Amino acid sequence: MARHIVARTSDIPPGGNKVFGVDGRDIVVFHVNGEFFALLNRCPHEGAPLEKAACVARLTSPEPGIYQRSRVGELLRCPWHGWEFDMRNGQSYFDPKRVKVRSYPVAIESGEKLQKGPYVAETFPVHVEDSYIIIET
Amino acid sequence: MSDVIDRPILAEEEAAKSRLRIIDCDVHPSIHAHGDLDQFLSKRWQEHLRTYGSHLRTPYIGTTPYPRSSPLIARRDAWPPTGGPPGSDLDFMRKQHLDPLNVEYGILQVLDLFIFSQQNLEFGAAIQRAINDWQLAFWSDRDPRLKASILAGQDDTQFAIAEIERCAKIGRYVQINVCPRANEPLGRRRYWPIYARAQELGLPLGIHVGGYGGHAPTGGGWPSYYVEEHQSNAHTMAAQLTSLVLEGVPERFPDLKIVFIEGGFGWIPSATWRMDRHFEAFRSEVPHLKRRPSEYVKEHFWFTTQPIDEPDEGKHLRSLIEWVGADRLLFSSDYPHWDFDDPRYAFKTPLSETERRKIFNGNARALYKL
Ligand code: FES
Numbered sequence: 001m002a003r004h005i006v007a008r009t010s011d012i013p014p015g016g017n018k019v020f021g022v023d024g025r026d027i028v029v030f031h032v033n034g035e036f037f038a039l040l041n042r043c044p045h046e047g048a049p050l051e052k053a054a055c056v057a058r059l060t061s062p063e064p065g066i067y068q069r070s071r072v073g074e075l076l077r078c079p080w081h082g083w084e085f086d087m088r089n090g091q092s093y094f095d096p097k098r099v100k101v102r103s104y105p106v107a108i109e110s111g112e113k114l115q116k117g118p119y120v121a122e123t124f125p126v127h128v129e130d131s132y133i134i135i136e137t
Numbered sequence: 138m139s140d141v142i143d144r145p146i147l148a149e150e151e152a153a154k155s156r157l158r159i160i161d162c163d164v165h166p167s168i169h170a171h172g173d174l175d176q177f178l179s180k181r182w183q184e185h186l187r188t189y190g191s192h193l194r195t196p197y198i199g200t201t202p203y204p205r206s207s208p209l210i211a212r213r214d215a216w217p218p219t220g221g222p223p224g225s226d227l228d229f230m231r232k233q234h235l236d237p238l239n240v241e242y243g244i245l246q247v248l249d250l251f252i253f254s255q256q257n258l259e260f261g262a263a264i265q266r267a268i269n270d271w272q273l274a275f276w277s278d279r280d281p282r283l284k285a286s287i288l289a290g291q292d293d294t295q296f297a298i299a300e301i302e303r304c305a306k307i308g309r310y311v312q313i314n315v316c317p318r319a320n321e322p323l324g325r326r327r328y329w330p331i332y333a334r335a336q337e338l339g340l341p342l343g344i345h346v347g348g349y350g351g352h353a354p355t356g357g358g359w360p361s362y363y364v365e366e367h368q369s370n371a372h373t374m375a376a377q378l379t380s381l382v383l384e385g386v387p388e389r390f391p392d393l394k395i396v397f398i399e400g401g402f403g404w405i406p407s408a409t410w411r412m413d414r415h416f417e418a419f420r421s422e423v424p425h426l427k428r429r430p431s432e433y434v435k436e437h438f439w440f441t442t443q444p445i446d447e448p449d450e451g452k453h454l455r456s457l458i459e460w461v462g463a464d465r466l467l468f469s470s471d472y473p474h475w476d477f478d479d480p481r482y483a484f485k486t487p488l489s490e491t492e493r494r495k496i497f498n499g500n501a502r503a504l505y506k507l
Contacts (some may be wrong), residue, residue, distance in 0.1 A: 046482040052214035080211030114231055 002137055009108060009131040016072065019051050021025065027104060030055065030087055032073045038135045039089040040102040043078045044092075052079035058093075076101075081086040093128070098126055153440060158241035159480055160501035162441045163345070163398050163469030164234070164283070166276050168249050169225035173275065177267035185260055192256045194351035196359075207475040215473030219456060223473040227279055234472045238480060242507050243283050244311060245272055245471075246345050246395040246398060253290045253316035254349040262296040265289060269304055277309060280320070284505065286312040286343055291328045292320050298334055305338050312396065314343040318350030321375045324384025332386055336393040341504055344377060345398040346370040374400030375408040378438065382412065385425040387437035388395070394441045394504060399471060403446035408459045409434050433461060439504060441469035443478040443495065449484035458484075463492040467501045 006020045012031040015050070019041050021026045026041035028051045041050050053076040057069040076085045084093050090103035108131050169476060175183055176357045186414050207213065209222050215233065217226035224230065236242060247268050253260030265288040272285035287304040289297035297315075304310050313335050323326065323344070335342050347370070354369040374397050381387065381395065412430035418427065426433075440461065449455055458466065482498060488496065501507065 045235075046477075046479040048479075049214055052212075054213060080475060082207065082475065 003107075004117050004135045004137065006135055007133045009133055012036070015055065017051050022133070022135060025137075027135060027137070029106065029133060029135070032074075032087065036108060036133055037074075037077075038104040038106045039085075039087065039090055040104075042101075043080065043083065043085075044099050044101055045078065045081060045083055048078050048080040050076060050078065050085075053073045053077055053086075054079070056084070057123070107134045107136065108132070109134060143463065145161070148436040150294060154264050154342050155202075157497055158239050159468060159497050160241050160505075160507065161234075161238075161243045161354055161470045161472070161480075162467040162501055163246050163443060163471050164230075164240075164243035165224045165414055165472065165474060166272070166283070167222045167225040167231070167247075168216070168271070169219075169221040169275075174250075174264070174267045174271055176381050177270040179275075182260060182263040184268075186264075191254075192252055192260075193254045193349050193383060195254070195349040196351075205392065206368075208246060209328070210474050212473050212475055212477050213345045227276065227490070230472070231280065234470070238470070240282060242505075244501070244505065245283055245285050246343070247272065247286075247288060247348060247505050250346075251348060253318070255290070258290070258293040258296065260468055261290050262293060262300065264305075266300055269300065269310070272307060273307070283481060284309075284311045284507070286310060287340070288314050289317075289331065291315045291331050294500060297331050301331070301334055301338070305340070310340070311314075311507070312341045312343040313338075314345060316348060316350075317344050317346050318354075319350070319371065319489075321464075322487050323458055324379035324380035324386050325380070326384070329386070329389070332393055336390045339392075339506075340395050341394040343396045343398055346374060346400050360497070369402055371404045373401075374403050378405075379412060382430045382433045383423055385423070387433040391437075393437065394439065394484075395437055396441065396467065396504070398441045398469065399445060400440065400473045401444045402440040402442065402461050402466065403457055404456065405434070405440065411471070432457065435465065439465055439467055439500065442483065443469045443471045444476050445478060445483050445485075447485055454484070458486070458492070463488075463495045464500060466496045467504070468497045 004022050006029065006114045007018060012018045012029060014031050014033070017024050017028050027038050028034055028041040029038045032055060039050060043050055045074050055073045056075050056077045057072040058075050060068045060070070074087050085091065089118065090101035091101040095104055110119070178186065189407065211223035215223035217223070217229040219226050219229065234240065249268065250264050252261065252265050254270060269285070269288055276283045277285050287301055287310045288298045291297050301313055332342065354366055355372060360369065378397065385491045387393065409431045416426065416430050446454065446457065468480060470480065
């Protein structure tokens with residue numbers, strides 16, 4: 001697995017996202033409630049750009065008239081036909097066995113730690129006080 | 138995990154795209170700014186629009202025919218950077234849709250201002266007329282790929298015919314659009330003068346789903362949810378196809394070409410089989426029909442593809458296409474609406490080269506004489 005240092009954590013505001021070209025693929029990284037999730041920026045249905053997806057809550061209803069919202073902001077609603085995917089693993093909710101968005105492990109490491117490791121890319125200036133987003137592909 | 142897609146656009150897809158230019162039979166332009174229509178509306182109707190606005194046939198106040206699934210039923214990525222609603226900025230439409238998808242022609246379908254759902258027919262006719270002029274001035278004149286349709290609500294047949302005549306003289310419109318949910322089923326005789334004129338002019342009749350009728354959209358009444366109402370588009374189309382065929386419109390106007398737009402096509406086989414069976418039992422009730430309903434369907438009607446049904450098994454879609462006929466289908470994207478179809482991925486079953494040529498281009502070229 002290649003590790004790619006793509007941005008500072010501060011580059012993506014909470015609730016926002018950013019697209020990175022990694023190995024010829026567009027990968028979109030979302031920042032939700034202090035966590036970062038990376039997915040291929042193409043919906044598996046007809047290819048819509050997921051960077052334009054709505055970040056919504058999971059809405060469930062154990063019985064008519066009772067509604068529960070959970071995991072606020074962690075579900076992606078495709079900008080075109082509205083299919084919903086779990087940001088954590090790319091799984092769809094309506095047909096999890098068959099349809100999935102490719103997702104990538106994301107790691108956050110401090111600049112200090114990065115400086116010690118082998119992945120200090122020259123193109124990424126390192127400030128020890130910052131944290132960096134690393135995607136594994 | 139058979140459907141996990143992990144790929145940038147493949148080189149072959151790029152190549153296929155450039156080989157086949159697409160005729161998109163359902164592109165929705167919108168009015169960018171209030172007042173863009175002013176130049177085409179008389180003072181009388183400008184003031185009416187400002188003072189009274191729309192008075193629709195729907196029985197419920199405060200609902201809009203544009204739900205609800207997505208603001209303005211639009212793709213979330215289709216809002217132009219210049220402001221205004223999706224579909225209202227030609228440059229952005231070119232950049233996002235016409236150029237990258239290699240659209241050779243796009244047939245415009247305007248839904249703004251609930252054109253066909255106005256209870257005040259005179260006001261309805263005024264905005265239809267204004268929008269007909271606006272389609273040329275703001276779209277076709279600026280991008281010759283975009284072809285306009287003559288909007289002519291049929292509930293006042295006289296207005297409709299006058300507007301059809303006026304536009305036909307201009308000579309740049311490729312189709313006559315009537316209301317999908319008029320006051321009576323579309324086969325009724327009160328509408329026949331319009332069909333007669335369309336036949337004489339050689340312009341196809343376009344019927345695009347949507348709008349607000351005075352009747353409930355389903356035979357069971359008014360649905361609770363958008364998802365129900367959206368589903369009802371297919372029933373409404375099936376009802377109108379049945380009415381047109383059984384009341385004898387294609388029998389009476391054999392050269393009239395009728396296009397159902399945005400109704401999909403999955404419902405056609407069963408609707409037609411049922412008509413055929415019933416026709417065998419009850420033909421004495423409709424002796425004006427000389428042939429089986431399916432024969433009229435296969436010769437006089439065309440269907441745009443979106444929204445394409447997506448059965449779990451691709452082979453079922455395959456059978457649908459074969460039954461309806463590749464020569465009856467016209468590709469449509471429905472850009473910029475939320476259920477947009479991307480021509481590269483919309484058909485979840487392989488098409489032969491001949492089928493692709495017909496569906497994506499050839500059928501529409503012949504039908505609209507492009
Ligand atoms: S392209 Fe994402 S749901 Fe259709």
